[in-house]
Amino acid sequence: MNVTRLTFEQFRNLENGDIFPCDSINVIHGSNAQGKTNLLEAIWLFTGGHSFRGTKDAELPRLIDGKNADSASLSMSLFTEGREQELQLHFKNGRRSSVINGVEKKTGSALVGKFCAVIFSPEHLLLVKEGPARRRAFIDGALCQAKPAYARVLANYNKALLQRNALLKDMVRHPELRDTLDIWDERLVLFGTQVVLERIAFCRQLAPKAVEIYAGIAKEKEAVSFDYAPFDGADDLISVTESFAAALKNAQNTDIRMGFTSVGPHRDDLSIEINGLSARTYGSQGQQRSIVLALKLAEADILFEKTGERPVILLDDVMSELDMSRRDYLLNHLDGRQVFITCCDPETVRLMEKGRGFLIENGRVKN
Ligand SMILES: Nc1ncnc2c1ncn2[C@@H]1O[C@H](COP(=O)(O)OP(=O)(O)OP(=O)(O)O)[C@@H](O)[C@H]1O
Ligand SMILES: [Mg+2]
Missing domain, CATH: 1.20.1050.90 (RecF/RecN/SMC, N-terminal domain)
Structure with missing residues (x-):
């Protein structure tokens, strides 16, 4: 499955608007605290799961004068099961609801099974x-x-x-x-x-x-x-x-x-x-990171075998501690999968043979 469009409304610090990812590697780069992880989190929430950062739903809407807005919305166009599908996820007063291909659902968990993703975030090194x-x-x-x-x-x-x-x-x-x-x-x-x-x-x-x-x-x-x-x-x-x-x-x-x-x-x-x-006990930082990545990517392959759909791969801050040849593998050898990778270094985009780079500054995503 591929995300073809993602729309944010009042979600964390992300500026309201759309992004159009490509079906291979999408590198989201920018300085610290600009919204890179927020963007991956927005995608992840369509799995129907909780935030991988342990954030409560009521904390996801935009902070305005130190208070969270009452609501936030995300929508996603997704190519899956041979056709384009439309998913929406709404957060209102700490509760979730969703819309699947125009049909309103009272819960966010109705999305479970519609969108499938595997996430690597630095906490997963544990x-x-x-x-x-x-x-x-x-x-x-x-x-x-x-x-x-x-x-x-x-x-x-x-x-x-x-x-x-x-x-x-x-x-x-x-x-x-x-x-x-x-x-x-x-x-x-x-x-x-x-x-x-x-x-x-x-x-x-x-x-x-x-x-x-x-x-x-x-x-x-x-x-x-x-x-x-x-x-x-x-x-x-x-x-x-x-x-x-x-x-x-x-x-x-x-x-x-x-x-x-x-x-x-x-x-x-x-x-x-x-x-x-x-x-x-003995693994280096890069080796430990590579192991978690290998496990996560293998998990995605098993899901693909079970469902016939490739889960979207979300890799948050995976590049640090990896040498050039390991970075090259992630950027250029994950054929057939849609991947979102966040990093700080804009040079990463240049290492990529095909794919799309997105610069994110203060919540504004630029192609
Ligand atoms: N509900 C919210 N409303 C507005 N801003 C928020 C909200 N939640 C988080 N933020 C802001 O989003 C920014 C952090 O975004 P994020 O964690 O995506 O950064 P990042 O680009 O991944 O940075 P790093 O490279 O350090 O991981 C912080 O400045 C934080 O204050
Ligand atoms: Mg981050």
Whole structure:
């Protein structure tokens, strides 16, 4: 899918008006605080998701004399499913509504599935830099987009986990409750096995794509690997069920003592290595950035395989810390995808073989 026109009205600091992106690389450049990230955020909001910066909807309308205006609107022309489509997103008094091809919808979430995008923003570097929770959240988030039924499986698991943890805490005062622990273990194993199997299948799709993209970014100078294998080689219903049940049983005494569940998919990690070393501990800034990019672009490729439509790629401030050959990959080797890249350096536009540059100054976008 391609965004062919984007219109802003009272949105953040962006001047009211239209921009007309091209269907390949769009570089949005300008000094700090001019509105580059605001522009990517405007596009992202059409996915129906929350702002990737954690901003509340009521804070999106233009600030006038230190107060947010009551409303803001965005509209997008989008080429998808073989035709031009029109989407609108309205923010009024902190609430969203939308219009899809002229049909009014009471919510913004009606847009979910209409417009698909993948965003890289500097905060996403935490995906490599921080602990396993970030990587689990990435896998789970990507899985929920690619396979919406997964959200229910995960919710069932999390509910069973909360209940088991509550029981473990109660057992300090009521040791007789131990008899009921097996019931919760069974539920945890039932849902946890589904979570693990879905994640294994997803990571098996993701890993080779991310490895190939990383090789492109790093010009094959480094070997990267991604591995999600919570129970060693176990990868089918019977072996994962047995392994998880055994691990849970093994940990029962520890769990009772500590008052929480110490094993299961809520503790798993996606291991990422470069040339055999942990990317989190030993990766350079540029390597870590390249890994997150490879994962995000691989996620976009999986969505493309599922839906037949290529998601729009939004890359916020991705160029800093990347050497020339890595920049060249992003600017000239993402064929067939519509990409929006923000950066401060106007020279970036010159490195691009085809595409369009937009200068943004104080919220005004110039072609
Ligand atoms: N609701 C709003 N109304 C008006 N201006 C806003 C609003 N929200 C943010 N801004 C302004 O937008 C500007 C920041 O825009 P943005 O984050 O897009 O900058 P940027 O070009 O991405 O900068 P950097 O290169 O530093 O990342 C700030 O000056 C901020 O005050
Ligand atoms: Mg920015």
